[in-house]
Amino acid sequence: MASSVETIHTKEVEDELQAPRKYDVLYVNLLLAIYVHIAALYGVYFAFTSGTWNTLIFHIMISQLVTLGTTAGRHRLWSHKSYKAKMPLQIILLLLNSMSFQYSVIHWARDHRLHHRYCDTDADPHNASRGFFFSHFGWLIVRRHPEVLRRGKAIDISDVLSNPMLRFENKYAVPIGVTFTLVLPTLIAMYFFGESLNTAWHINMTRYVCNLHLAFSxxxxxxxxxxxxxxxxxxxxxxxxxxxxxxxxxxxxxxxxxxxxxxxxxxxxxxxxxxxxxxxxxxxxxxxxxxxxxxxxxxxxxxxxxxxxxxxxxxxxx
Known part of the structure; x- marks a missing residue:
């Protein structure tokens, strides 16, 4: 069965897409990665000490909803077009995606189509042939391989670009992600479950990091x-x-x-x-x-x- 994102592996393509590699570290990304993981570890401590059961159950529920937004939304619906959704369902899935803070849907769809089309080559954003750490998390803290940038320009994402909701989310991806992923869950735990800012923030970071690693797996x-x-x-x-x-x-x-x-x-x-x-x-x-x-x-x-x-x-x- 043909697919617009099927893997293409000829000897010529593989040779062309295995160019010399270097790791140009993005230090801002590295520092953010270090911080969120340290904060997540603190969150584990607070979950066992000061966190309430209401807060923990709340974050378990959010984690499941975020996973659903990724799987049913940005992956199966928008990246692969494996089914179609009417406006109410698109709104629901987009809101769930907003709680994941993993780039915009448009950005994610382009990367994922690259991944399928050039899997395990240097045009694959998280090329697994470069090892576990790179494919799991390392690709986020180093500059992208030139082939990812070059081949990415040729990936057809006209379908997601034509969606006004996705264009809006792409334009305001950072404030939307900060609001729905970091701010609102923290405030809800504070004002509805009586958590301190310190506890609410760090437990939320634990949930966020767990969702990241689950997706990256x-x-x-x-x-x-x-x-x-x-x-x-x-x-x-x-x-x-x-x-x-x-x-x-x-x-x-x-x-x-x-x-x-x-x-x-x-x-x-x-x-x-x-x-x-x-x-x-x-x-x-x-x-x-x-x-x-x-x-x-x-x-x-x-x-x-x-x-x-x-x-x-x-x-x-x-």
């Missing part, structure tokens, strides 16, 4: 470890364990093999894929439509032809 962990049921030549791998925490995003070998499938997985194992259940609910409500899927027999045939022989779903590949 699909750039690093599932590109380095796991089974490759559908295509052994792709670095994306299957991780049932990680899918529990990422709302179904770690069936990564399936996803990189069939990037247009709105489920990112198949054969009914969606009890570990709650994002799909949420999209299905909104499809029943009429707010999500044109859900793209891959027939089971097509996935089975691909597994038998190019997979590594693993069989985590329990289907026959003979």
């Amino acid at each position: 699909t750039n690093s962990i599932v590109h380095l470890w796991g089974s490759r049921t559908y295509d052994k030549n792709l670095s994306g791998a299957q991780s049932t364990f990680l899918s529990i925490f990422t709302w179904g995003e770690a069936y990564h070998n399936y996803h990189h093999t069939f990037p247009l499938d709105y489920r990112t997985a198949e054969l009914g194992n969606n009890w570990l894929n709650p994002t799909t259940k949420v999209i299905d609910f909104f499809a029943w409500l009429g707010w999500a439509y044109d859900l793209k899927t891959v027939p089971v027999d097509v996935a089975q045939f691909r597994a038998s032809r190019t997979g590594d022989g693993s069989n985590i779903w329990g289907f026959k590949t003979e």
Whole structure:
């Protein structure tokens, strides 16, 4: 099945996109990264000492909503166009995205399409062939490889650029992110749950950093470890364990093999894929439509032809 963001790997492209590398550190980004991690560690301390149960439950709920905004929104809806959403659902998903402070949807969609098209080359923003730390977090604290910048200009993002809500969010990404990710959760914990500013701020930073690492794990962990049921030549791998925490995003070998499938997985194992259940609910409500899927027999045939022989779903590949 063809895709506008499918991986293209010819020998010529791979040679061209493995240019000499250097690590030009962005010191402002590095200092911010150090600060948020230190603050998150303080948040763990406050969670065990002064934080109330109301605050902890509140942040667990926010964390789940942020994950849903990433999986159903910026990933499956806007980056892959694997389904369509009516305005009410788009507004909900955009609000949930606003609590993640991970660039704008437009920026994220361009990077993600680059990742799929040039996976594991120097045009991949978080190229896993450069090691775990780089693909997980390091790519955010060094200057981007010239190939990322060059190839990124050619990625078609006209669909997200034509969306006025996404253009607005892109224009005001920093104040929106600061307001919804940092300020409002802190104020809510202070004024509704009686936390001090110190406790409320640091517990919120813990939640924020945990959400970051959860999202980044699909750039690093599932590109380095796991089974490759559908295509052994792709670095994306299957991780049932990680899918529990990422709302179904770690069936990564399936996803990189069939990037247009709105489920990112198949054969009914969606009890570990709650994002799909949420999209299905909104499809029943009429707010999500044109859900793209891959027939089971097509996935089975691909597994038998190019997979590594693993069989985590329990289907026959003979």
